[in-house]
Amino acid sequence: MLKYYNYDIVFQEIPDEVTLAVNLTGCPVHCPGCHSPHLWEDIGEPLDEAVLRKMYADYPGEVTCICLMGGDGDPAAVKQLCSYIKEEMHLRSAWWSGRDDLPSADALDAFDYIKTGPYVASLGGLKSRTTNQHLYRVQAGSLEDITFRFWR
Numbered sequence: 001m002l003k004y005y006n007y008d009i010v011f012q013e014i015p016d017e018v019t020l021a022v023n024l025t026g027c028p029v030h031c032p033g034c035h036s037p038h039l040w041e042d043i044g045e046p047l048d049e050a051v052l053r054k055m056y057a058d059y060p061g062e063v064t065c066i067c068l069m070g071g072d073g074d075p076a077a078v079k080q081l082c083s084y085i086k087e088e089m090h091l092r093s094a095w096w097s098g099r100d101d102l103p104s105a106d107a108l109d110a111f112d113y114i115k116t117g118p119y120v121a122s123l124g125g126l127k128s129r130t131t132n133q134h135l136y137r138v139q140a141g142s143l144e145d146i147t148f149r150f151w152r
């Protein structure tokens with residue numbers, strides 16, 4: 001089961017989208033230097049389709065994308081909710097994973113964007129040209145690496 005700590009509307013995490021970012025708890029990745037170590041704990045409220053709908057209602061007409069930040073402890077639940085975001089809410093779906101692994105080819109349809117990679121302080125986050133992290137746009141089952149959109 002996924003749980004969330006908080007949520008907010010953000011403008012920079014996904015290029016060209018107004019994103020409702022939902023911070024999930026129970027992160028199993030444990031990156032040294034993590035910006036949010038409280039998200040490692042099994043705390044927060046359960047996240048399901050009805051809760052997502054209530055969050056979305058806080059920003060009527062503004063949000064174009066919902067991004068699940070974390071959820072590496074239950075990737076199947078992330079995929080299920082992202083499918084719901086796309087198919088039932090008719091929004092773009094994004095997953096901000098801390099793992100290097102991508103979903104299997106038959107699971108990619110659930111996502112419009114996937115960010116991969118743990119935080120490595122010496123390499124920097126997505127805004128760093130040396131980063132180990134990637135942001136992919138998913139289109140028709142193929143992946144386009146758009147990490148460069150963060151570099152100025």
Ligand code: SF4
Pocket residue numbers: 027028029030031034035036037039070097098099118119
């Ligand atoms: S994946 Fe994100 S939340 Fe989890 S430990 Fe790494 S930086 Fe922190």
